[in-house]
Amino acid sequence: MTTKEKIVDEALSLFSVNGYKGTTVKSIADAVGIKDSSLYKHFKSKQEILDTIVATMWSHIADMSNAMGLPADDDVEQAVSFYASLDENLLVELSNQIFLFYLKDSFVSRFWRMGTIEQFQNPEVYRVFRKLFMEESIAYQAGLFGEMVKQGIFIEADPQVMAVYFYTPIYFLLSKYTNDLEHTDEALEMLDKQVREFYRIYRKG
Numbered sequence: 001m002t003t004k005e006k007i008v009d010e011a012l013s014l015f016s017v018n019g020y021k022g023t024t025v026k027s028i029a030d031a032v033g034i035k036d037s038s039l040y041k042h043f044k045s046k047q048e049i050l051d052t053i054v055a056t057m058w059s060h061i062a063d064m065s066n067a068m069g070l071p072a073d074d075d076v077e078q079a080v081s082f083y084a085s086l087d088e089n090l091l092v093e094l095s096n097q098i099f100l101f102y103l104k105d106s107f108v109s110r111f112w113r114m115g116t117i118e119q120f121q122n123p124e125v126y127r128v129f130r131k132l133f134m135e136e137s138i139a140y141q142a143g144l145f146g147e148m149v150k151q152g153i154f155i156e157a158d159p160q161v162m163a164v165y166f167y168t169p170i171y172f173l174l175s176k177y178t179n180d181l182e183h184t185d186e187a188l189e190m191l192d193k194q195v196r197e198f199y200r201i202y203r204k205g
Contacts, residue, residue: 004042006032008056009107011049016113019121020050054128057111064101068094073140076147083144084153088199095170095195096188102174104181112178133171138163145202154202162202169194 001009010031014023025046029036043049065072071079086094102108115129138160145166146159154162170191177187 003032003034003038007039007042007049008052011046012053012107012110012114015050015053016110016117019117020046020114020125021121050125053111054132057107057132060105060107064098064105068097076143079144080147080151080153084148084151088196088203091199092192092195095191099170099173099188099191100184103177103184103187109178112174116175137167141167153204155204157202166194166198 007028011023011028014027014031018027023046025039026036028046028049029039032039043052071082073079083091102112111129112133115126115133118125118129141163142159145154145157145162148154149156149159173187173191177183
């Protein structure tokens with residue numbers, strides 16, 4: 001890990017515990033083991049560190065998607081073909097894999113904790129978290145489900161409502177079990193029931 005990567009990693013750890021405002025550049029430098037003047041050789045400001053964390057988060061999710069063979073976000077037709085090919089059990093298995101990534105991945109879990117803290121302390125930082133974990137997730141799923149309705153894969157229903165119905169329990173489970181990994185099996189059992197119920201209600205045939 002390069003010094004720049006260490007700065008990003010340690011900053012995220014501190015942000016996830018103390019919040020953005022509660023973390024100083026000096027405290028980040030101390031955690032890395034360098035002088036704060038040395039830190040400024042890599043980043044101009046604490047804001048630039050945060051921006052890099054967000055960019056790294058996007059890249060991290062993209063790497064996960066590629067590793068799991070998920071379709072590209074900007075290719076709706078490919079996504080429809082991919083998800084339409086999954087039967088109930090495969091959909092549950094894939095949902096479990098994605099859920100466990102978000103739940104257990106060190107970078108993602110710290111980013112999640114940071115966002116949870118910042119909803120009460122820093123609206124600007126929280127807005128980034130909300131866009132990533134709420135707005136864009138719902139928008140993507142609504143677009144996907146809408147196309148699956150058009151192609152007769154799902155029954156006639158409001159795609160936005162479908163997306164909220166599918167995603168809200170997942171968001172709830174991530175919120176509940178992020179700091180309770182000992183009960184991951186319990187979370188997966190609830191997720192299993194949610195995905196199967198969604199499949200039963202909306203899948204045609």
